[in-house]
Amino acid sequence: MLKENLQKLSEAVGVSGGEKEIRQLIRELVGEKLAELTTDPMGNLSGVLRGTGAVPGFRVMVAAHMDETGFMVSNVGENGMISVLPVGPLDMRYLITARVHVGEKKQNGVLLWPPIHKSNGQNAVPGVETVQIDVGADGKGGVSASPGDRVGLIGAYAEMGAGLVRGKAFNGRAGCAALIGLIDALIAAPLPYDVHFAFTAQEMIGARGARVAAHRIDPQAAFVLRGTEANDLPRPDNDDSVAVIRLGGGPAITINDPTFMADRRLVAHLREVAESDNVPYQIDARENGVIGGGLVSFARAGVPVGVIGLPVRYMSSPNGLLNLSDLENTIRLLHGALAALRPETLEN
Amino acid sequence: MTDKALVRALVEAWGPSGYEDHVRALIRGYVEPLADEIRVDGAGNLICRMGKGGKKILIAAHMDEIGMVVTHIDKDGYGRFTGIGGLLPATLLGNRVRFENGTVGVIGLEGTFDISKQPKSLSEFFIDFSDGGASRIRVGDVAALTRGMEERGTRLIAKSMDDRIGCVVAIEAMRALKGVQTGNELYFVFTTQEEVGIRGAKAAAFGLSPDYGIALDVTLAMDTPKNGANAVKLGAGAAVKIFDVGHIVPPVIKDWVLSTAEAHGIPHQLEILTAGTTDAAVIQQTAAGIPSATISIPTRFVHTTSETVDVNDVDACVKLLVALIERPVDM
Numbered sequence: 001m002l003k004e005n006l007q008k009l010s011e012a013v014g015v016s017g018g019e020k021e022i023r024q025l026i027r028e029l030v031g032e033k034l035a036e037l038t039t040d041p042m043g044n045l046s047g048v049l050r051g052t053g054a055v056p057g058f059r060v061m062v063a064a065h066m067d068e069t070g071f072m073v074s075n076v077g078e079n080g081m082i083s084v085l086p087v088g089p090l091d092m093r094y095l096i097t098a099r100v101h102v103g104e105k106k107q108n109g110v111l112l113w114p115p116i117h118k119s120n121g122q123n124a125v126p127g128v129e130t131v132q133i134d135v136g137a138d139g140k141g142g143v144s145a146s147p148g149d150r151v152g153l154i155g156a157y158a159e160m161g162a163g164l165v166r167g168k169a170f171n172g173r174a175g176c177a178a179l180i181g182l183i184d185a186l187i188a189a190p191l192p193y194d195v196h197f198a199f200t201a202q203e204m205i206g207a208r209g210a211r212v213a214a215h216r217i218d219p220q221a222a223f224v225l226r227g228t229e230a231n232d233l234p235r236p237d238n239d240d241s242v243a244v245i246r247l248g249g250g251p252a253i254t255i256n257d258p259t260f261m262a263d264r265r266l267v268a269h270l271r272e273v274a275e276s277d278n279v280p281y282q283i284d285a286r287e288n289g290v291i292g293g294g295l296v297s298f299a300r301a302g303v304p305v306g307v308i309g310l311p312v313r314y315m316s317s318p319n320g321l322l323n324l325s326d327l328e329n330t331i332r333l334l335h336g337a338l339a340a341l342r343p344e345t346l347e348n
Numbered sequence: 349m350t351d352k353a354l355v356r357a358l359v360e361a362w363g364p365s366g367y368e369d370h371v372r373a374l375i376r377g378y379v380e381p382l383a384d385e386i387r388v389d390g391a392g393n394l395i396c397r398m399g400k401g402g403k404k405i406l407i408a409a410h411m412d413e414i415g416m417v418v419t420h421i422d423k424d425g426y427g428r429f430t431g432i433g434g435l436l437p438a439t440l441l442g443n444r445v446r447f448e449n450g451t452v453g454v455i456g457l458e459g460t461f462d463i464s465k466q467p468k469s470l471s472e473f474f475i476d477f478s479d480g481g482a483s484r485i486r487v488g489d490v491a492a493l494t495r496g497m498e499e500r501g502t503r504l505i506a507k508s509m510d511d512r513i514g515c516v517v518a519i520e521a522m523r524a525l526k527g528v529q530t531g532n533e534l535y536f537v538f539t540t541q542e543e544v545g546i547r548g549a550k551a552a553a554f555g556l557s558p559d560y561g562i563a564l565d566v567t568l569a570m571d572t573p574k575n576g577a578n579a580v581k582l583g584a585g586a587a588v589k590i591f592d593v594g595h596i597v598p599p600v601i602k603d604w605v606l607s608t609a610e611a612h613g614i615p616h617q618l619e620i621l622t623a624g625t626t627d628a629a630v631i632q633q634t635a636a637g638i639p640s641a642t643i644s645i646p647t648r649f650v651h652t653t654s655e656t657v658d659v660n661d662v663d664a665c666v667k668l669l670v671a672l673i674e675r676p677v678d679m
Contacts, residue, residue: 220390241428241458242471243420243487255417255488256432259545261366267488283488285419287430287471294545302391302551348369348388 001184002327003165005029006177007157010167013101015070016087016205018150019043020104022066026176026199033183034197043201044213049183054192058343061196061219061303062182062334063210063296064175065203065226068168069316071131071151073102080137081112084151086128088204093125094317095153102135103149109135155318163324164247170320172203174310174327175225181331182338191338207295214299221266221304221346222296223334227320228252228284228309243285245311247323250280251330252309257286260294266306266337269345273336279329284309304346308334350659350666354378354519355504356497358512362446364415364432364492365541368392370448371411375515375538382522383536391551392540398525402532403677406558406638407521407669408549408627409514409565410542413507414651415492416445418475418485425482427453427475432490433543437467439652445475446494451484453477453491495653502583502659509655511542513645513662514564520666521673531676539627546594549627553634560601560639560677561631562669566655567619567644580646582656585615586664589642594625595632600679601641605672612671615664619644639679643668 008029014022023045030037034047045066069088076082082102100109112132133151137143145151155168167173179197186195196217201209203226214222232246245252253270254262274281297305310330313321363371372394380386383396394411414433421427440455447453453475457467467473477485497506504513518536525534535556540548542565553561567587570579580587588605589597597605609616621644628640643665648656 240422241420241474243428253488255490256366256430256544258431260547261432261541261544264367264369283486285417285430285488287419294547297391297547298550300551301389301555302393302548304390348372348392 002177002181003324005180006165006174006327007167009173009176010155010157010169013152014066014068015150015152016067016202019066019201023199026066029180030183033187040212040216042209042212044209045199046213046217047197049186049195049197051191051193051195055342058193059196059217059219060193060338060341061198061214061217061222062179063198063200063213063222063224064179065172065200065210066176067172067201067204068152069204070153073145073147073149073151075147076140076143076145078140080135080139080142082109082133082135082143082145084131084133087150089316090128091316092128094314096125098318099154100133101152101154102133103145105144107135107144109133153318160321164321165324166319166321168318168320170310170312170322171227171315174227174312174322178225178310178327178330178334182334185331185335195338211295211299214296214303218300219303220343221341223306223308223337224296225308225310225330226291227312227315229315230311230313245282245284247311247313247321248325249282249311250326251333252282252284252311254291254307254309255283255285257291257294258288260291260297262307263304265346266304269341270306270308270333270337273340274333277332277336279333279336281333350516350662351520352499352504355513355516358515359497359506359508362448362492363411363413364490365412365544367448367490368411368540372538375411375519378519379522379536382526389551389555391548393548393552394538395552396522396536398522398534398536399530399532403560404533404535404556404558405673405677406535406537406553406556406561406631407518408537408539408552408561408563408631409518410511410539410548410627411515412540412543413492413510414543415490418487418489418491421482421485421487425477427477427482427485429470429475431470434651435470436651437470440473441467443653444494445491447485447489447491449484451477451481452494453481493653503656504659505654505656507653507655509647509657510566510650513566513657517564517645517662517665517669521669524666524670525674528674530674532673534673542627546627546630550630550634553631553638557635558638561628562672563626563628563631563640563642564665564669565626565642565644566647566650567621568623568650569646569648572648580617580619582646582648583658583660584617584646585661586668587619587644587646588616589619589644592621592625593623594629595640595642597641598639601639604679605641608671609668612667614667614671616668
């Protein structure tokens with residue numbers, strides 16, 4: 001079930017600000033399990049799983065983002081080539097000749113790139129702002145898209161060896177799959193308080209959705225799931241000077257980003273739960289890359305936030321690699337952390 | 349006169365951004381007898397109310413200091429780290445860091461000793477725990493630079509004057525206002541996570557929804573060789589913020605602060621800062637807008653272990669703050 005959901009979630013299109021398709025899919029997957037399922041003005045989908053009420057007034061938010069990086073059509077040329085703008089951080093080294101879906105009609109396209117023997121010397125990786133998309137049209141009339149339409153990357157989802165799967169958009173969708181898995185786990189064993197689920201919009205362009213969702217939900221604590229770059233690649237001379245996040249190493253409990261310190265009580269809580277429940281985990285102390293959890297902490301009069309990273313190799317490419325055991329262990333960790341969380345955990 | 353023992357206690361306390369618990373407990377001990385009500389909000393801010401009714405004024409000073417997080421411990425036991433806040437690579441080699449559990453490490457630089465080497469990135473540095481010390485440290489643990497305070501005439505030299513000296517100004521003002529019916533509802537807020545993005549003050553401002561904000565923070569004293577012209581000088585009084593990169597002080601607020609300083613004969617100088625900002629930047633932009641001032645304590649060598657202030661400036665800042673809020677504020 002988890003695997004099937006992950007594949008569907010990965011394959012759905014949902015470039016930041018254009019999350020309609022992925023939101024609809026999550027609505028279907030969540031079905032009637034969450035109460036008050038609502039799409040807010042930012043495009044966040046949220047709903048609540050009622051607890052037994054034994055701890056009244058306590059509200060916890062769990063969030064993962066629905067959106068993915070991609071492009072937006074800025075102009076359709078007379079020759080049928082489509083000019084685009086980047087949506088979210090894109091690494092062009094991964095995207096030369098990438099396959100894409102253009103607009104809601106999903107016209108098939110390819111990122112234009114001259115072949116090396118006819119390139120007139122244009123062999124450098126193109127700047128993201130110079131990208132054009134070729135949909136095979138012989139003129140403007142052959143293009144169904146218009147400016148503002150989103151362009152989504154196509155990732156061929158596949159199962160690989162050693163429990164790994166390949167796909168696009170794992171940065172957000174792995175977390176979405178974990179949250180959907182968590183719903184079933186919590187229905188089987190209800191918590192004493194309400195858990196609010198938020199599938200957030202526009203994370204890749206500055207965590208805009210998460211902040212609004214947190215303001216609406218007004219939780220006493222929040223856990224944010226997201227992808228984190230797995231850098232467990234061969235290193236020259238077995239260099240041992242940098243931190244390594246490994247596929248299969250378990251969920252990555254996050255300490256910080258350059259603009260945010262995760263709540264130390266929730267960091268300690270996650271660590272304790274991982275150790276007592278024998279969930280493998282790693283620690284992610286980040287030197288760069290701003291994570292969405294920081295903006296949740298900004299909501300209203302401040303929300304304690306814990307962040308859990310799901311390790312993904314080649315994360316900003318259409319060919320991310322994810323270890324299914326990390327996904328399962330993320331659900332276990334978050335489930336355990338919620339089950340053990342009480343208002344007293346957050347007392348000063 | 350500035351309570352130097354208070355300054356020492358605060359600057360020598362341990363509290364990088366997000367890990368302000370010890371500083372908060374320490375400050376709480378000082379302000380407990382002074383405030384009418386004390387609480388800690390969701391962002392970890394220590395909120396101390398004095399008085400009830402009248403204009404609500406948020407006075408913010410941040411508790412956190414810059415520091416580092418251990419990202420990796422190698423097979424030989426050397427730690428690698430990333431910065432919390434604006435850690436300056438040029439200040440690190442040979443400096444000492446202290447962890448919450450008391451473990452002290454020394455910061456070293458990769459490679460052979462080379463007097464001409466100019467480290468540019470934190471990734472070139474490591475922490476030497478020596479003597480098996482790494483066994484007491486885990487990846488994700490947080491450290492701060494460590495150094496005791498020195499007194500030299502009117503000058504005080506220490507780490508973390510940024511912004512514990514602002515906390516001192518707030519506590520001294522609370523002491524001065526104990527028992528005074530100011531006609532204002534004063535919220536002295538000791539804020540969190542300023543150094544990583546002014547996080548605590550944002551939450552406090554939203555939660556309190558005050559009429560006015562006043563930030564207390566250090567500013568760069570520029571009266572040192574080849575520094576700026578027409579700049580803030582150490583010992584020349586409280587620095588009244590006019591402009592920084594995140595905060596243009598509204599004219600009515602500026603006039604209020606300056607006219608108060610003049611009316612009370614408090615030494616002051618005008619501050620225009622082109623690097624950095626304070627809690628006031630986010631307080632001012634919260635909700636429908638909260639007009640805000642900043643009173644700055646001139647400080648040399650900011651973000652080093654030898655941040656230097658002058659007690660006469662600290663006194664002037666306390667006097668100015670008290671003069672601003674000791675009677676009903678109405679603009």
